[in-house]
Amino acid sequence: xxxxxxxxxxxxxxxxxxxxxxxxxxLVLGSGLGDYADSIRIESVLDYHDISGFPVSTVSxxxxxxxxxxxxxxxxVIMQGRVHYYEGYAMEDVVLPxxxxxxxxxxxxxxxxxxxxxxxxxxxGDFMMITDQISxxxxxxxxxxxxxxxxxRFCDMSQIYxxxxxxxxxxxxxxxSIPLQEGTYIQLTGPNxxxxxxxxxxxxxxxDAVGMSTACEAIAANHMGMKTCxxxxxxxxxxxxxxxxxxxxxxxxxxxxxxxxxxxxxxSAVTRMGNL
Ligand code: HPA
Numbered sequence: 001x002x003x004x005x006x007x008x009x010x011x012x013x014x015x016x017x018x019x020x021x022x023x024x025x026x027l028v029l030g031s032g033l034g035d036y037a038d039s040i041r042i043e044s045v046l047d048y049h050d051i052s053g054f055p056v057s058t059v060s061x062x063x064x065x066x067x068x069x070x071x072x073x074x075x076x077v078i079m080q081g082r083v084h085y086y087e088g089y090a091m092e093d094v095v096l097p098x099x100x101x102x103x104x105x106x107x108x109x110x111x112x113x114x115x116x117x118x119x120x121x122x123x124x125g126d127f128m129m130i131t132d133q134i135s136x137x138x139x140x141x142x143x144x145x146x147x148x149x150x151x152x153r154f155c156d157m158s159q160i161y162x163x164x165x166x167x168x169x170x171x172x173x174x175x176x177s178i179p180l181q182e183g184t185y186i187q188l189t190g191p192n193x194x195x196x197x198x199x200x201x202x203x204x205x206x207x208d209a210v211g212m213s214t215a216c217e218a219i220a221a222n223h224m225g226m227k228t229c230x231x232x233x234x235x236x237x238x239x240x241x242x243x244x245x246x247x248x249x250x251x252x253x254x255x256x257x258x259x260x261x262x263x264x265x266x267x268s269a270v271t272r273m274g275n276l
Pocket of ligand 1: 114115116117162193194210211212235236237239246250
Protein backbone atom coordinates (compact mmCIF):
# COMPACT_ATOMS: atom_id res chain seq x y z
CA UNK A 1 0.00 0.00 0.00
CA UNK A 2 1.37 3.47 -0.87
CA UNK A 3 2.08 6.08 1.84
CA UNK A 4 -0.48 8.37 0.20
CA UNK A 5 -3.20 5.75 0.53
CA UNK A 6 -2.25 4.95 4.14
CA UNK A 7 -2.65 8.64 4.91
CA UNK A 8 -6.01 8.74 3.17
CA UNK A 9 -7.21 5.77 5.18
CA UNK A 10 -6.14 7.47 8.40
CA UNK A 11 -8.09 10.60 7.41
CA UNK A 12 -11.05 8.45 6.45
CA UNK A 13 -11.06 6.80 9.86
CA UNK A 14 -11.29 10.23 11.54
CA UNK A 15 -14.26 11.09 9.35
CA UNK A 16 -15.95 7.70 9.58
CA UNK A 17 -15.83 7.62 13.37
CA UNK A 18 -17.63 10.89 13.60
CA UNK A 19 -20.01 10.88 10.69
CA UNK A 20 -22.17 8.00 9.59
CA UNK A 21 -23.33 9.92 6.54
CA UNK A 22 -23.14 8.95 2.86
CA UNK A 23 -23.04 11.93 0.47
CA UNK A 24 -24.02 11.55 -3.17
CA UNK A 25 -22.62 14.86 -4.39
CA UNK A 26 -19.37 16.50 -3.29
CA LEU A 27 -19.34 20.24 -3.73
CA VAL A 28 -16.24 22.44 -3.58
CA LEU A 29 -16.93 26.12 -2.96
CA GLY A 30 -14.67 28.76 -4.45
CA SER A 31 -14.06 32.39 -3.42
CA GLY A 32 -17.22 34.29 -2.56
CA LEU A 33 -19.36 31.18 -2.40
CA GLY A 34 -18.30 29.82 0.95
CA ASP A 35 -21.47 30.79 2.77
CA TYR A 36 -23.59 28.63 0.44
CA ALA A 37 -22.98 25.81 2.89
CA ASP A 38 -24.76 27.79 5.62
CA SER A 39 -27.95 27.86 3.56
CA ILE A 40 -28.43 24.09 3.25
CA ARG A 41 -30.08 21.71 5.71
CA ILE A 42 -26.98 20.92 7.76
CA GLU A 43 -26.59 17.50 9.31
CA SER A 44 -23.14 18.00 10.78
CA VAL A 45 -19.89 19.89 10.38
CA LEU A 46 -16.30 18.73 10.63
CA ASP A 47 -13.36 21.16 10.86
CA TYR A 48 -10.37 20.20 8.75
CA HIS A 49 -8.26 20.74 11.89
CA ASP A 50 -10.00 17.76 13.49
CA ILE A 51 -8.86 15.37 10.77
CA SER A 52 -5.31 14.20 11.46
CA GLY A 53 -3.01 14.76 8.50
CA PHE A 54 -5.52 16.90 6.63
CA PRO A 55 -4.15 19.99 4.80
CA VAL A 56 -5.57 23.26 6.15
CA SER A 57 -5.88 26.45 4.08
CA THR A 58 -4.08 29.69 4.89
CA VAL A 59 -6.02 32.03 2.53
CA SER A 60 -8.12 34.70 4.21
CA UNK A 61 -11.82 34.34 3.50
CA UNK A 62 -11.53 30.58 3.05
CA UNK A 63 -13.12 28.62 5.88
CA UNK A 64 -11.79 25.16 6.48
CA UNK A 65 -14.47 22.59 7.09
CA UNK A 66 -16.65 19.88 5.63
CA UNK A 67 -20.37 20.51 5.86
CA UNK A 68 -22.60 17.45 5.59
CA UNK A 69 -26.23 17.97 4.79
CA UNK A 70 -29.00 18.03 2.21
CA UNK A 71 -29.64 20.21 -0.82
CA UNK A 72 -33.36 19.62 -1.02
CA UNK A 73 -33.21 15.86 -0.48
CA UNK A 74 -29.82 15.19 -2.02
CA UNK A 75 -27.14 14.20 0.52
CA UNK A 76 -24.07 16.34 -0.05
CA VAL A 77 -20.68 16.98 1.43
CA ILE A 78 -19.48 20.53 0.94
CA MET A 79 -15.90 21.70 1.18
CA GLN A 80 -16.04 25.16 2.66
CA GLY A 81 -12.51 26.19 1.72
CA ARG A 82 -9.88 24.30 -0.23
CA VAL A 83 -6.10 24.33 -0.19
CA HIS A 84 -4.17 25.64 -3.16
CA TYR A 85 -0.90 24.56 -4.73
CA TYR A 86 0.46 28.12 -4.34
CA GLU A 87 0.25 27.81 -0.57
CA GLY A 88 3.18 25.44 -0.81
CA TYR A 89 1.34 22.15 -0.46
CA ALA A 90 2.27 19.16 -2.56
CA MET A 91 -0.31 18.16 -5.16
CA GLU A 92 -0.97 15.05 -3.09
CA ASP A 93 -2.22 17.33 -0.29
CA VAL A 94 -4.21 19.55 -2.62
CA VAL A 95 -6.28 16.63 -3.93
CA LEU A 96 -6.49 14.64 -0.68
CA PRO A 97 -9.90 16.12 0.22
CA UNK A 98 -11.31 15.13 -3.17
CA UNK A 99 -10.12 11.56 -2.67
CA UNK A 100 -11.52 11.55 0.82
CA UNK A 101 -14.96 12.69 -0.36
CA UNK A 102 -14.98 9.83 -2.89
CA UNK A 103 -14.16 7.42 -0.07
CA UNK A 104 -17.09 8.89 1.89
CA UNK A 105 -19.30 7.72 -0.95
CA UNK A 106 -19.65 10.76 -3.21
CA UNK A 107 -20.20 9.73 -6.84
CA UNK A 108 -20.40 13.22 -8.29
CA UNK A 109 -17.94 16.09 -7.87
CA UNK A 110 -19.17 19.64 -8.44
CA UNK A 111 -16.26 22.10 -8.56
CA UNK A 112 -16.64 25.87 -8.37
CA UNK A 113 -14.11 28.66 -8.44
CA UNK A 114 -13.50 32.31 -9.17
CA UNK A 115 -11.51 32.77 -12.37
CA UNK A 116 -10.19 35.42 -14.69
CA UNK A 117 -11.88 35.72 -18.08
CA UNK A 118 -9.48 35.25 -20.98
CA UNK A 119 -12.12 35.12 -23.72
CA UNK A 120 -12.92 38.62 -25.05
CA UNK A 121 -16.64 37.75 -25.13
CA UNK A 122 -16.69 37.32 -21.33
CA UNK A 123 -17.56 39.95 -18.72
CA UNK A 124 -16.91 40.18 -15.00
CA GLY A 125 -19.84 38.49 -13.25
CA ASP A 126 -20.39 35.87 -15.99
CA PHE A 127 -20.66 32.18 -15.17
CA MET A 128 -18.72 29.71 -17.25
CA MET A 129 -19.48 26.02 -17.24
CA ILE A 130 -16.17 24.21 -17.63
CA THR A 131 -16.21 21.83 -20.59
CA ASP A 132 -12.50 20.99 -20.71
CA GLN A 133 -9.25 22.05 -19.11
CA ILE A 134 -5.53 22.65 -19.53
CA SER A 135 -3.50 21.63 -16.51
CA UNK A 136 0.04 21.32 -17.89
CA UNK A 137 1.40 24.31 -15.99
CA UNK A 138 0.97 22.52 -12.67
CA UNK A 139 2.24 19.03 -11.82
CA UNK A 140 -0.27 16.22 -12.21
CA UNK A 141 -1.63 15.04 -8.85
CA UNK A 142 -1.12 11.51 -10.18
CA UNK A 143 2.69 11.78 -10.24
CA UNK A 144 4.32 9.29 -7.88
CA UNK A 145 3.43 5.70 -7.14
CA UNK A 146 -0.05 4.99 -8.47
CA UNK A 147 -2.69 4.46 -5.79
CA UNK A 148 -4.06 1.23 -7.23
CA UNK A 149 -6.95 1.21 -4.77
CA UNK A 150 -8.24 4.41 -6.38
CA UNK A 151 -7.60 4.07 -10.10
CA UNK A 152 -5.29 3.01 -12.86
CA ARG A 153 -1.83 4.33 -13.71
CA PHE A 154 -2.58 5.71 -17.16
CA CYS A 155 -6.11 6.98 -16.98
CA ASP A 156 -8.25 8.43 -19.70
CA MET A 157 -9.05 12.16 -19.65
CA SER A 158 -11.24 12.35 -22.75
CA GLN A 159 -14.29 13.53 -20.80
CA ILE A 160 -13.01 15.15 -17.63
CA TYR A 161 -16.23 17.16 -17.34
CA UNK A 162 -19.04 14.65 -17.62
CA UNK A 163 -21.38 15.34 -20.55
CA UNK A 164 -24.53 14.30 -18.73
CA UNK A 165 -23.74 16.63 -15.81
CA UNK A 166 -22.90 19.45 -18.23
CA UNK A 167 -26.27 18.97 -19.90
CA UNK A 168 -28.02 19.18 -16.53
CA UNK A 169 -26.23 22.45 -15.73
CA UNK A 170 -27.01 23.84 -19.18
CA UNK A 171 -30.73 23.02 -18.90
CA UNK A 172 -30.92 24.29 -15.32
CA UNK A 173 -29.36 27.62 -16.29
CA UNK A 174 -31.75 27.95 -19.23
CA UNK A 175 -34.78 27.26 -17.06
CA UNK A 176 -33.66 29.76 -14.45
CA SER A 177 -32.84 32.30 -17.19
CA ILE A 178 -29.28 32.54 -15.93
CA PRO A 179 -26.88 33.30 -18.78
CA LEU A 180 -24.17 30.64 -18.96
CA GLN A 181 -20.92 30.75 -20.89
CA GLU A 182 -19.05 27.55 -21.64
CA GLY A 183 -15.36 27.02 -22.09
CA THR A 184 -11.96 25.69 -21.18
CA TYR A 185 -10.33 26.39 -17.81
CA ILE A 186 -6.58 26.65 -17.50
CA GLN A 187 -4.88 26.21 -14.14
CA LEU A 188 -1.69 28.16 -13.45
CA THR A 189 0.20 27.99 -10.20
CA GLY A 190 -0.46 31.55 -8.95
CA PRO A 191 -0.39 33.13 -6.43
CA ASN A 192 0.47 36.12 -8.61
CA UNK A 193 -2.08 37.06 -11.23
CA UNK A 194 -0.91 36.70 -14.81
CA UNK A 195 0.94 39.28 -16.88
CA UNK A 196 -0.85 40.56 -20.00
CA UNK A 197 1.29 38.31 -22.21
CA UNK A 198 0.54 35.29 -20.03
CA UNK A 199 -3.16 35.99 -20.43
CA UNK A 200 -2.60 36.19 -24.19
CA UNK A 201 -0.74 32.88 -24.02
CA UNK A 202 -3.70 31.30 -22.23
CA UNK A 203 -6.01 32.52 -24.98
CA UNK A 204 -3.72 31.24 -27.75
CA UNK A 205 -3.63 27.84 -26.01
CA UNK A 206 -7.40 27.71 -26.20
CA UNK A 207 -8.39 28.69 -22.66
CA ASP A 208 -11.41 30.84 -21.86
CA ALA A 209 -10.80 31.28 -18.13
CA VAL A 210 -7.71 31.17 -15.93
CA GLY A 211 -7.43 30.25 -12.28
CA MET A 212 -5.33 28.63 -9.59
CA SER A 213 -7.33 25.54 -8.64
CA THR A 214 -9.82 23.01 -9.98
CA ALA A 215 -7.98 21.27 -12.85
CA CYS A 216 -5.82 19.18 -10.51
CA GLU A 217 -8.90 18.26 -8.48
CA ALA A 218 -10.74 17.23 -11.63
CA ILE A 219 -7.83 14.98 -12.64
CA ALA A 220 -7.80 13.25 -9.25
CA ALA A 221 -11.57 12.78 -9.46
CA ASN A 222 -11.42 11.30 -12.96
CA HIS A 223 -8.68 8.94 -11.87
CA MET A 224 -11.15 7.52 -9.34
CA GLY A 225 -14.02 7.41 -11.81
CA MET A 226 -15.94 10.23 -10.16
CA LYS A 227 -18.35 12.06 -12.45
CA THR A 228 -17.15 15.65 -12.47
CA CYS A 229 -18.55 19.04 -13.42
CA UNK A 230 -17.53 22.61 -12.71
CA UNK A 231 -18.55 26.24 -12.95
CA UNK A 232 -16.28 29.28 -12.84
CA UNK A 233 -17.49 32.62 -11.68
CA UNK A 234 -15.66 35.08 -13.93
CA UNK A 235 -14.70 37.57 -11.26
CA UNK A 236 -12.58 39.76 -13.51
CA UNK A 237 -11.14 39.91 -16.97
CA UNK A 238 -7.57 38.72 -17.35
CA UNK A 239 -4.77 41.17 -16.79
CA UNK A 240 -4.28 43.51 -19.75
CA UNK A 241 -7.85 43.09 -20.99
CA UNK A 242 -9.04 46.09 -19.00
CA UNK A 243 -7.24 49.14 -17.63
CA UNK A 244 -7.51 48.22 -13.97
CA UNK A 245 -4.87 46.35 -12.00
CA UNK A 246 -6.25 43.15 -10.40
CA UNK A 247 -6.77 42.60 -6.73
CA UNK A 248 -8.08 39.80 -4.54
CA UNK A 249 -10.63 42.33 -3.24
CA UNK A 250 -12.06 42.80 -6.72
CA UNK A 251 -12.28 39.03 -7.16
CA UNK A 252 -14.14 38.64 -3.87
CA UNK A 253 -16.40 41.64 -4.53
CA UNK A 254 -17.62 40.38 -7.91
CA UNK A 255 -18.03 36.83 -6.64
CA UNK A 256 -20.06 38.14 -3.69
CA UNK A 257 -22.26 40.21 -5.98
CA UNK A 258 -23.28 37.30 -8.20
CA UNK A 259 -23.30 34.72 -5.41
CA UNK A 260 -27.13 34.68 -5.05
CA UNK A 261 -27.58 33.65 -8.70
CA UNK A 262 -24.71 31.20 -8.49
CA UNK A 263 -26.31 29.60 -5.45
CA UNK A 264 -29.64 29.27 -7.24
CA UNK A 265 -27.94 27.56 -10.16
CA UNK A 266 -26.05 25.17 -7.89
CA UNK A 267 -29.08 24.29 -5.79
CA SER A 268 -31.22 23.43 -8.82
CA ALA A 269 -28.45 21.56 -10.63
CA VAL A 270 -27.48 19.50 -7.57
CA THR A 271 -31.14 18.66 -6.94
CA ARG A 272 -31.39 17.21 -10.45
CA MET A 273 -28.11 15.38 -10.12
CA GLY A 274 -29.59 13.63 -7.11
CA ASN A 275 -31.84 11.72 -9.49
CA LEU A 276 -29.00 10.22 -11.51
N1 HPA B 1 -6.19 34.86 -12.70
C1 HPA B 1 -6.00 33.75 -11.98
N2 HPA B 1 -6.81 33.36 -11.02
C2 HPA B 1 -7.90 34.10 -10.76
C3 HPA B 1 -8.16 35.28 -11.48
C4 HPA B 1 -7.26 35.68 -12.50
O1 HPA B 1 -7.43 36.72 -13.18
N3 HPA B 1 -9.31 35.78 -10.97
C5 HPA B 1 -9.73 34.93 -10.00
N4 HPA B 1 -8.87 33.91 -9.87
